[in-house]
Amino acid sequence: MAELPAEMTAVEITAPGGPEVLKPTRRPVPVPRPREILVRVEAAGVNRPDALQRAGAYPPPPGASDIPGLEVAGTVVAAGAEVARWAVGDRVTALVSGGGYAEYCAVDAGSALSWPAGYDAVRAAALPETFFTVWSNVFDRGGLKPGEALLVHGGTSGIGTVAIQLAKAFGATVVATAGTAEKCQVCRDLGADVAVNYRDEDFVAATKAATGGRGADVILDMVGGDYVGRNYEAAAVEGRIVQIAFLRGSKTTVDFTRLMLKRLVHTGSTLRARDTAFKAGLAAALEDKVWPLLAAGRLAPVIDAVLPLADAARAHALLEADHVGKIMLTP
Structure with a gap:
């Protein structure tokens, strides 16, 4: 396994406000807890709750990263001691409680799913939140x-x-x-x-x-x-x-x-603050009932725009303007 960097680029909310308060910064690379995996992020989704958090109206739940971003896709680069299913090199997409607008993201192992057959990182990252x-x-x-x-x-x-x-x-x-x-x-x-x-x-x-x-x-x-x-x-x-x-x-x-x-x-309901067991149950249901439909092409995420991570402010402006489907970020 390649040695991981100590720091990464992430996008933080510098103060409550409009899209312009989103700024690139340097943060420590997260260390996965025993039941978490560390994902090198290849794409992340932009969602309405991110904009609410940016405006100061939807704080992250206790213990979650203050970095916005609720869904990512990428490659597993490290795994906690209690993780059985995932291994370094696996490609996963995952629902997270925060931390998606970054180069690396710690993910509860139960909230992760394999990419549907034929999917790339952008399409895979467009799935979890919705x-x-x-x-x-x-x-x-x-x-x-x-x-x-x-x-x-x-x-x-x-x-x-x-x-x-x-x-x-x-x-x-x-x-x-x-x-x-x-x-x-x-x-x-x-x-x-x-x-x-x-x-x-x-x-x-x-x-x-x-x-x-x-x-x-x-x-x-x-x-x-x-x-x-x-x-x-x-x-x-x-x-x-x-x-x-x-x-x-x-x-x-x-x-x-x-x-x-x-x-x-x-x-x-709200989803972000629900416990990991609840989210793992949803992941299992989707893997059983929905992932085969995605792989067969019967369903597909609708993607409006793909922007660099550094353009997160522009992505939020698009989110709050006229768009159809998902807006995505790529580190």
Whole structure:
């Protein structure tokens, strides 16, 4: 094994603020704990939680790196004493609680997966945050079943593009919302049965029309605000609404009558602070049920841009502007 450097280049948040507060710096190379592997990062994903952390609204959980970045792909260069599955030289992609915007990243061994067959580092690194999130929320918490209908807001976001593809792969009808005609076409190209331009169409009416008046069995919402009450209208009887973000705010006024009359479940979750055993369980489910679909080309991450690690500030500006799918960094 080649000797590892003592220091690495990483991108740190110099102060809460806009994209410009992201600056390259030098940090010590992490030392893996007994159940961790050390990955030489070849690509890392950029996600909304990174921007929230940068703005000072989403601090890392206790014990996590303060360096942003929640997903990486690369080569294992060291392994802790209790790691059995992975060895130096293995190529892995992994969900992490922080530390992805760097040349090296310590990863819990249970949160790592092999690259799907035929994948390179960029495509492999584009998988964990969105696929772990969608599987946990749409299929585990939301309980989406074949033959049911999913309404997904933000259909061209990283989460949205994955939710559309996974729901279709597992036999659901999909209604997706997006903000332009071009983005609606992207949703349809990914498999959405109906794409709704939320700027000039009513997603409640469109969802009911697409389901014969029944409504959506599962709604994946990252918007919040006034969408909460409208989601209750769009939901089917016994529907499940899963909240994963609040782009329009976490406070609103809601009439809960429909929640009662339709026997709805409104739940939500965050993933970053969940324990390693929970994330390992998600990794195992994805490896069993989803990784074969990726290898077969039935699903694929949608990648908007690939930028050098030093351009993390520009990547965040793109994230908060107009993009489709994932934005990636390469050290």
